[in-house]
């Protein structure tokens with residue numbers, strides 16, 4: 566099935582903000598996190614930027630492949646905001662096309678390609694040297710829709726308690742639920 570942008574999705578160009586302050590991908594409270602900033606795009610697509618820092622190295626002066634995959638995972642996960650669906654990564658396949666030096670801004674783009682029941686298929690690219698630069702990484706993913714109970718039942722109780730007693734966090738989690 567063709568993906569459908571939710572009528573209450575953030576407007577194109579709108580910054581999405583973090584879905585959880587301690588998220589390694591987008592949270593502001595993770596000193597070595599990616600601090601990825603995503604924006605709603607047109608259709609069921611988003612754009613994001615991530616600056617590779619020293620903490621993200623694998624080889625000297627180069628980004629670690631797993632960190633680049635995390636940036637792609639986070640970008641693809643942010644598509645949830647446009648579907649207003651809570652979904653987790655089931656499968657993620659990455660192609661590393663060019664090395665990515667420290668200091669590089671990775672320009673990411675992701676879109677949903679199809680939805681089949683709880684399965685959400687999506688694809689992403691990361692370009693270097695500008696939003697129109699050459700592709701350095703790309704990924705295809707399958708996300709699976711879950712209930713908020715997925716987190717409540719499986720997360721370590723102390724972080725779940727803290728998240729549930731934070732009104733801002735509860736508001737953000739509700740923004741993903743079609744029937745809050």
Ligand SMILES: CCCCC/C=C\C/C=C\C/C=C\C/C=C\CCCC(=O)SCCNC(=O)CCNC(=O)[C@H](O)C(C)(C)COP(=O)(O)OP(=O)(O)OC[C@H]1O[C@@H](n2cnc3c(N)ncnc32)[C@H](O)[C@@H]1OP(=O)(O)O
Pocket residue numbers: 584585590638639640641642643645646650651652653654655656682683684707709711713716717725728729737738741
């Ligand atoms: C109160 C606190 C709340 C805090 C939360 C607040 C907000 C959060 C909301 C949204 C988040 C927003 C943005 C997120 C942004 C970025 C985050 C990055 C995303 C991640 O980084 S997230 C972490 C990594 N992720 C996991 O930690 C998942 C671990 N995993 C599982 O928890 C289960 O594995 C699960 C749930 C995936 C499935 O389990 P399940 O029992 O529900 O479903 P089931 O197995 O029946 O699969 C149903 C259909 O999917 C097919 N299927 C499943 N898996 C497949 C695979 N791997 N390959 C191919 N097909 C697969 C089956 O074949 C079947 O297909 P079919 O229906 O056709 O038969």
